[in-house]
Amino acid sequence: MKIDINGVNYYYSWLTPYEAGRATLVCLHGFTGTSQTFEPVFQEQQKLNILAIDLIGHGFTDTYVHPYRYQMACLCDDLACLTEQLGIFSFALLGYSMGARTALSFACRYPEKVQQLILESGSPGLETNSERRKRRFSDKHLAAFIMKHSLEEFVAKWQQLPLFATQKNLPLESQSAVHQERISQQRFGLACSLWFMGTGAQPSCWEQLSELNMPILAIVGESDSKFQQIAQNMQKKQPSLSIDCLAQAGHCVHLEQPRTFEQKVLAFLERGSTFAD
Numbered sequence: 697m698k699i700d701i702n703g704v705n706y707y708y709s710w711l712t713p714y715e716a717g718r719a720t721l722v723c724l725h726g727f728t729g730t731s732q733t734f735e736p737v738f739q740e741q742q743k744l745n746i747l748a749i750d751l752i753g754h755g756f757t758d759t760y761v762h763p764y765r766y767q768m769a770c771l772c773d774d775l776a777c778l779t780e781q782l783g784i785f786s787f788a789l790l791g792y793s794m795g796a797r798t799a800l801s802f803a804c805r806y807p808e809k810v811q812q813l814i815l816e817s818g819s820p821g822l823e824t825n826s827e828r829r830k831r832r833f834s835d836k837h838l839a840a841f842i843m844k845h846s847l848e849e850f851v852a853k854w855q856q857l858p859l860f861a862t863q864k865n866l867p868l869e870s871q872s873a874v875h876q877e878r879i880s881q882q883r884f885g886l887a888c889s890l891w892f893m894g895t896g897a898q899p900s901c902w903e904q905l906s907e908l909n910m911p912i913l914a915i916v917g918e919s920d921s922k923f924q925q926i927a928q929n930m931q932k933k934q935p936s937l938s939i940d941c942l943a944q945a946g947h948c949v950h951l952e953q954p955r956t957f958e959q960k961v962l963a964f965l966e967r968g969s970t971f972a973d
Contacts, residue, residue, distance in 0.1 A: 698756065699781060701774045704765055707731065707756035708778070711738055711746040719811075720745040720787040721965065722779065724795030726817075726948070727889060728854065728878045730755030733792070737954045744788075744965070749778065751798065753885025760884060766892035768899065772802045776809065788965055790814040792950060794889070797821060797898060804904040812968045813908070814961060816915045817923045817947045820901035820930065831896030839887040850886075851878045862919050862946030874951065905933040911968045912937040915960060917945030917952065938964075 698705045709731045711723070721744055723734045731748030732755070738746050750757040752766055752774070764770060775798075779787065789810050791799030796818020803810040822828045842850045855863075855875070863871065891897065912934060914927040918941050931937045940960050945952040 699778060701777050701781070704752065704761050704774060705758045706752070706774065706778055707750040708782075709748050711735060711748055712742045712744070714745050716783075718743070718745050719965075720747055720784050721961075722775075722784075722787050722789050723748040724751060724789070724791040724798050725754065726793030726795050728754075728851070728881055728886065729792070729795075730877055730880070732877060734950065737950050737958050739955075739958065742962075747779075747782070747784070747787075749775070751795065751889075753889045754881060759882040759888075763888055763892055766888045768798065768801050768893045768897075769805065771798060771893060772805045775802055776806050779809070785809065786811055788812040788814070788968075790816065790961065791818060792816040793818060793947065794893075797895065797901075798893075800901050801898065803908060803910065804901050807908060807910065810910050812965060813910055813912045814915065814964065815912065815927075816949055816957075817917070817920060818914070819895070819923070819926045820905060821895055821898050823900055823902050828896045828900075831894065833896075835890040835894035835896050839890040842883050842887045842890075847879050847881065847883055850883070851875065854878065859920070859922075859947045862917070862952060863948060866952065870951065902933060905930060905937075908934060911964070913960075913964045914939045915949055915957065916941050917947060917949045918943050919946040923947065 698707050711734060725731060725733045731750050734748050752771055753759050786809050789799045796815040800815060800818060800820055803813050822831055914937060916923045916927050927939045942949050942953050942956055950957040
């Protein structure tokens with residue numbers, strides 16, 4: 697389904713039949729992904745509504761809009777407006793990778809709306825100006841590659857990143873589904889995501905971590921040492937943040953270990969306020 701948010705058509709999908717009065721979990725996908733990435737995850741009958749959203753420039757959400765709409769603050773404002781239009785004023789929030797950066801940014805901007813926060817392979821951005829400048833250069837270089845080459849060439853390059861090495865162990869059917877999801881994108885949307893809301897472009901959330909009061913869970917894969925370290929550094933800033941490191945998984949934990957991921961997410965939500973509301 698689509699909904700107009702200040703001139704941008706956002707696509708959203710209910711992964712469970714919507715029931716008024718039930719608590720809601722909102723899911724945000726990663727770079728080159730769509731809301732469909734979470735469809736294989738939540739298989740059991742749920743006690744809550746599960747809503748997945750195609751972020752701007754991805755999937756069926758509009759791509760060719762003014763670039764400022766890709767900025768992290770604008771995206772967070774759009775998500776606030778979208779959920780409110782659906783009658784959801786507070787919810788649990790789950791994000792993967794780019795979606796985790798978005799989820800954390802949203803929680804910092806709208807803390808009153810987020811009951812519980814789940815960050816899968818996520819980060820609060822980069823702490824220093826020099827780190828952000830270096831990453832912006834890298835992101836601009838990658839965006840230029842995307843615009844100068846075919847989507848198939850970019851996806852082939854993207855899938856060879858060490859970050860995704862463990863995905864080569866997935867069944868061929870799963871690998872094919874991920875590949876199809878990636879090549880279904882629009883090059884302009886991916887480039888704008890890098891230019892305007894990439895890790896180098898987004899404001900850092902490190903200092904705001906300590907101010908968050910909602911329960912926070914960081915989920916990482918045991919083969920993803922980079923994001924394990926980021927999660928541990930986040931925990932130093934926010935001691936109430938808990939970390940689950942899942943075995944036999946890399947960066948995309950929900951793809952590589954969907955049943956264990958589902959169990960961890962639901963157990964975390966049951967410990968908090970989501971099911972109680």
